[in-house]
Amino acid sequence: MYAYEALPVAEWFRRNRELAGFHNPTRALYQTVRELVENSLDATETYGILPTIYLRINIEDEQKSWVSVYAEDNGIGIPGAEIPNVFGRVFYSSKYRIKQHRGVFGLGLKMVVLYAQSTTNKPVYVRSAALKSDKIYEYQIMIDTNSNSPIILDRKEYPNKYRWHGTAVKVYLEGSWLAAKKRIEDYLKRTAIIAPYAEIAFKGPDMELWLKRRTTKLPPAPKEGLPHPKSVDVDTLKQMVAESRGMTLLEFLMESFDAVGEGTAKVFLEWAGFNPNMKVTAMTPEEMVKLVEKMKQYGGWRRPRSEWLSPVGAELLEIGAKAILGAEAVFAVTRKPESYGGHPFIVEAAVAWGGQIPPSDKPVLLRYANKIPLLYDEGADVARKVVDEFNWQNYKVKFPASLAVIIHVCSTKIPYASAGKEAIAEVPEIEKEMRLALRDAAKKLRLYLSRKEKEMEMFNRYVSLAKYVDEIAHNLAITSRLDKDKLAKHLHKLIETKIGLTVEELVKHTLSLSAAPQEAEETAAQ
């Protein structure tokens, strides 16, 4: 980011709109929804607030393909004075530390604003109140792409009588609703799977989707942390140096990096050939490059810590997948933290079985990176490779099967396979963890399936006897002139005794294993 600062914003936008997913009206609308929803989630769950998000898409001008997107959340809000900069100045962000975020440095939001004004020449409308604020602020903002500064077209203040907090944003943009509809629907459903604690109410021009909150349990918020020495690139180092307030190199290493104590720092600097007492600001660009290289090469660092990662957890994954996919059973695992190249990461996997998942010749794959659903470029994703190479036969799965696999990678740095950030690259450490996570989840599925097989066997045994009861009772009653109903009742009792379960118990057992949850009203996301 740092390196681009010299560029005029207009040029920066031109160069980056493709990478950020704003290259056509379909993708741009989808991307706008994503950016707004993800900002809303970050503004809520990260601060222990159960997210409630209203999302509305309207067709504003059919001829010109103008649509509006309105998103409102109950998050921490933005202090009134900050609003113009947050929405109207590129590279201005509160997210400069390295904890796990959905959005990166808030650039997505600026991309939305820039795209919107470049297609419709309309300002972004923002209403926000921070926590405990006694005022609600309302702005209409555009970005001056030459000076990279906000143009405030309108500004209002209201008393915040009911202590509302959150942010509402409305943008007008060129976008193709019909073409983006399916993706947006999928995106929201997949978001609901990984964030079942969120309530998302969506209204589009011709559809409504109400994704109810399925649990009030939030995943633990990620802590903010410092970067691991191995994970830093030159740009980041420059930015860190700029914030270092004249520290020595030794102090800088100890203060600004994770897992570096005085001893480690001294040994490293001696090994790398740096003077510990040198002021960091005095480093030449060449020295910075050398420092980054040496930090990457050094083998003596402690492993990166993972406290700033925020996995969803098996329980929430199971709740989400059951509710949204309408699965009969879901088994999820969260692996222990691992790292690649100094970046900590955690892989989570879930297998969802049966119910409303449409049977198919290979598993439906739902990919997530830092809780963001990845919808495009599935073929390039290492998760697809792992799922395809997986030996399902070993886990009692025979295709076609009603099977969905969820793979979630969270990391301080997701290694994307392409600039589009829609697929995870083949990093051996991550691939291995995916394999193990899938294996762990599949083991649970196997256990379930064999238990189910046994229950079903028992049920079938019951049926194979019970189906004759009426016939036998009827005939015995005529022959013996004894009461038919009583004979039938006793025959049933005999069967129950033989099987060791009453019919009610048997049905309960079998049903508990085979019935899809009744509240699942959405069909599976494709």
Added chain:
Amino acid sequence: MTTRAEFLKRLESWGVKLAKDVLELKEPVMEIPARTLGNTIWDEKARMLKLGPEKMHRRFLDMKEARRFMQTVLMLRLIVEAIREDVYPTIRDLYYNGKHTISFKDPLSRVHRENTWDEQSESNAVIEDIEVATNVLREEMGVSADVKGKIVGPIVVRSQGYELDASKFGETALSLPVNVDGLEIVKVEAAYVLVVEKDAIFQRLVREKYWSQENAILVTAKGMPDRATRRFVRRLNEEYKLPVYVLTDGDPYGWYIYSVYKSGSIKLSYESERLATPDAKFLGLTATDIDAYKISDNYVIAANDRDVKRAQELLRYPWFQKPEWTREVNLFLKKKKKVEIEALSTHGLKFLHDYLKDKIRGKKFID
């Protein structure tokens, strides 16, 4: 003589016992003598097959037996009702009366459909089970089967008051009734009884007046004999001391048919005492006959695998453990050749008569 009402009581009480067990929450178990080769005993003294002591237990709660249990109970009801209503169904009637589809909706609302029985062999088998379990014979139940048996010859019987002279049927024959025990034998003037396996040969012998020349009663059951035919042959032998000779094809199937007349069958060994004719003699055709009567190769058929297998089974049956029979069967196995009765035409159509007379007069038969 026991009346049908008493048989009814026996059948009912078997059903009552099962029902009472159910009401006492005891698993209903049917004890049925096993009608298997393993439970067929060769009674050397009586010279017939008898049912052994082995019993099988048909349990309602046994998944493999539940269907048969249902079928048995169903058949018991059909028979009991027939007697109560004083009707005389055939085994085919019972098959149709009992055949329907059971439809069962399980607690998961899946519907299971199943026919009470599909083949008549299934309903026939449970009738036999009920016979052995209750010791009431089918004939005593008033349940009949198709009777294939017919006779011609110097014998007069009375059926429903009508006297029927079996020598006055011209080219046709007197059909045996279902219940041959109800047939009164008025007069018999025959020298012996000739049982012919095949109807075609029987008809030829009738047309050629073999029976009047020989003063013999001709009997056929068109292959494997039914109970009525066997019972009638037995009566002629037992009550009128007529020698009984059997003529079959010269292959293991023919020889087994002879043994059924003579000693009884594995499936109906419990009926041997009524049905078997231990004195019956086997005229032919034997394996030896092929050479002894110089039967032309044109009439000799190569034995197939099934014939060989059947012959090997015969060798294992205790009632075939006689030197004459083991010799014949082994000769068959060695030469792998079989002949039909028709093969005797090798020396002209009239030769059949000469053959029979030669065998009977020369006592060239196997006991």
